[in-house]
Amino acid sequence: MLVDDHPLIVAGIVNIAQKTSDFEVIATASNGQTALKQLMNLTDQLDLLIFDYSMPQMDGNEFLNELNRRNYTFRKMLLTTVEEPAIFEKMLHSGLDGIVLKTAPVAEILSTAKFLIENPQSTDVGTEVKNLTKARENPLVELDSQILTLIAEGKHVKEIAQQMSFSERTIKYHLTEIYNQLGAVNRAQAVAIAISKHWIKL
Numbered sequence: 001m002l003v004d005d006h007p008l009i010v011a012g013i014v015n016i017a018q019k020t021s022d023f024e025v026i027a028t029a030s031n032g033q034t035a036l037k038q039l040m041n042l043t044d045q046l047d048l049l050i051f052d053y054s055m056p057q058m059d060g061n062e063f064l065n066e067l068n069r070r071n072y073t074f075r076k077m078l079l080t081t082v083e084e085p086a087i088f089e090k091m092l093h094s095g096l097d098g099i100v101l102k103t104a105p106v107a108e109i110l111s112t113a114k115f116l117i118e119n120p121q122s123t124d125v126g127t128e129v130k131n132l133t134k135a136r137e138n139p140l141v142e143l144d145s146q147i148l149t150l151i152a153e154g155k156h157v158k159e160i161a162q163q164m165s166f167s168e169r170t171i172k173y174h175l176t177e178i179y180n181q182l183g184a185v186n187r188a189q190a191v192a193i194a195i196s197k198h199w200i201k202l
Helices: 008-016 033-037 060-069 085-093 107-120 127-135 142-151 157-164 168-182 186-198
Strands: 048-051 075-080 098-101
Touching: 008 048, 008 107, 033 048, 033 060, 048 060, 048 107, 060 075, 060 085, 060 098, 075 107, 085 098, 098 107, 142 157, 157 168, 168 186
Parallel strands: 048 075, 075 098
Antiparallel strands: none
16 A cells, blocks of 8 residues: 555556565555555555654654554555654554655666565665765764763863873863764764764753
């Protein structure tokens, strides 16, 4: 089943599915509410449900939660233009089985769908999703994290240098590197960014 409010996307995937013996799109819906109504009569026929994140009436996360509430056991795959690793992580923890960006090659969309159907205990995300997630990972090395944690605790450069047995010049150099990595203009902003991303803990 395919749930997406963009007719061209729906038509494109249905057309692709018709050209392969691996898949058959047995139903489509333009939003989560309509899909939930259709699912009452489709559950036994369904191996995989592909849905978008940005949809009217309920977003992809709300739709997934409703699927979980109804205890549907078919695989669930997100096909989206949304590029937010935090959303992906939350949905994967909530039972999402796969994620592919709409900008991915058709072959990748199909291969991910096929993998999820054939491997009912596994999850899979597309290459672009993996690259996006990696790019958003913590850029701080351990030493930088230690320095920034001490800054967050209210310590000054001189105190940090003494505690870590470095020169003040070395600490200032690392602070400059931290600002560059985080896109921060000062210590307070760097600390705020790192805490919000859970890259340091107090």
